[in-house]
Amino acid sequence: MRHQFVEINVNSIKMNVLKEGTGPPLLFVHGFPLDHKMWQAQTEYFKKDFTVLAPDLRGFGHSEVTYGTVTMEQHAEDLNTLLNQLNFAEPIIFCGLSMGGYIAWEFWKKFPERLRAFILCDTRPGSDSEEGINNRLKMVDLVLKHGSKSIASSMVPNLISESSQRDQPEIAKSLIETIESTDREGIAASQRGMAERKDYTHMMAEIQVPTLVIVGSEDQLTPPDVMKSIYAQIPFATYLEIPNAGHMAPMEAPCAVNQGIEDFLNSC
Numbered sequence: 001m002r003h004q005f006v007e008i009n010v011n012s013i014k015m016n017v018l019k020e021g022t023g024p025p026l027l028f029v030h031g032f033p034l035d036h037k038m039w040q041a042q043t044e045y046f047k048k049d050f051t052v053l054a055p056d057l058r059g060f061g062h063s064e065v066t067y068g069t070v071t072m073e074q075h076a077e078d079l080n081t082l083l084n085q086l087n088f089a090e091p092i093i094f095c096g097l098s099m100g101g102y103i104a105w106e107f108w109k110k111f112p113e114r115l116r117a118f119i120l121c122d123t124r125p126g127s128d129s130e131e132g133i134n135n136r137l138k139m140v141d142l143v144l145k146h147g148s149k150s151i152a153s154s155m156v157p158n159l160i161s162e163s164s165q166r167d168q169p170e171i172a173k174s175l176i177e178t179i180e181s182t183d184r185e186g187i188a189a190s191q192r193g194m195a196e197r198k199d200y201t202h203m204m205a206e207i208q209v210p211t212l213v214i215v216g217s218e219d220q221l222t223p224p225d226v227m228k229s230i231y232a233q234i235p236f237a238t239y240l241e242i243p244n245a246g247h248m249a250p251m252e253a254p255c256a257v258n259q260g261i262e263d264f265l266n267s268c
C-alpha cells in the first residue's frame with residue numbers, strides 16, 4: 001500500500017511527514033540517525049484509530065538539512081510548528097525513542113499544554129558525561145570526513161539485541177540502509193545538538209501527563225535501570241519491559257510494543 005506523505009514548511013525548512021489515518025493525533029519521533037521508517041509497524045497499526053504523524057526530523061530522511069548544530073530545542077520547535085501548520089489544536093500523544101525522548105523533554109518544557117500523553121521508548125533524562133561528549137564529537141569528525149557509510153555497520157550491534165541480529169537480519173539491513181542514506185551534515189548537526197543537551201532529570205517529577213515508559217530488556221544504550229528511574233520519578237507513569245529486544249524495541253518486537261501502547265492508550 002502507498003503511504004501518504006506531506007511536505008510542510010517548518011521554520012525555514014521543508015519537512016517530510018508521514019500522515020495517515022483519522023482520529024486523535026499520535027506523533028512518532030524517531031531516534032538517531034534514523035527516520036520515520038523506524039515506526040512503520042506502529043504507524044500501520046495505529047492509523048485505524050489515530051491520525052498518525054511520523055516526521056523525518058530536520059537533517060534526516062527526506063527533510064531538509066541544516067548545517068552546524070541542531071539542538072533538541074530546535075527539533076521541539078520544529079514539531080510545534082509542524083502541528084500548527086497541520087492545524088492540530090487538540091493535545092497530542094507524543095511517542096519518542098531515544099533522541100526522540102530527548103526532544104520530548106524539551107517539548108514538555110516549552111509546550112506542556114500541547115500534550116495529552118507521553119510514550120517514551122529507550123531514552124534517558126540526563127546529559128552526557130565528558131567522555132560521552134567527546135565520543136559524539138569524534139563521530140562528527142568521522143562522518144564529515146568519511147561519510148555516513150563509515151558509521152552505519154558499527155552502530156547496529158548497539159541498536160538491536162543479539163537475538164534480533166541473529167533471527168531478524170532484515171532489521172539490521174534496514175537500519176544500515178537508513179543510516180547510509182542519511183546526509184552526513186544532518187547526522188553531524190544533531191550529534192552536536194545531543195552533545196549540548198541539558199540534564200532534564202530534575203524535571204521528571206513535574207511531568208503531569210500519563211506516561212508509558214518502554215524499554216527493551218537488552219537495551220545497551222539506555223538500559224532498563226535508566227528507564228526504571230524515569231518511571232520512578234514521573235508521577236503518572238507505567239513501565240513496560242520488552243523481553244529479547246534491544247534499543248530498537250518498536251522494530252524488534254512490534255506486536256508486544258503495539259499491544260503495550262494500545263493498552264496504555266485505552267487506559268488514559
Ligand code: MLT
Binds near residue numbers: 032098
Ligand atoms: C538514538 O537512538 O537516538 C541514540 O542512541 C541517541 C544517542 O545517541 O544518545
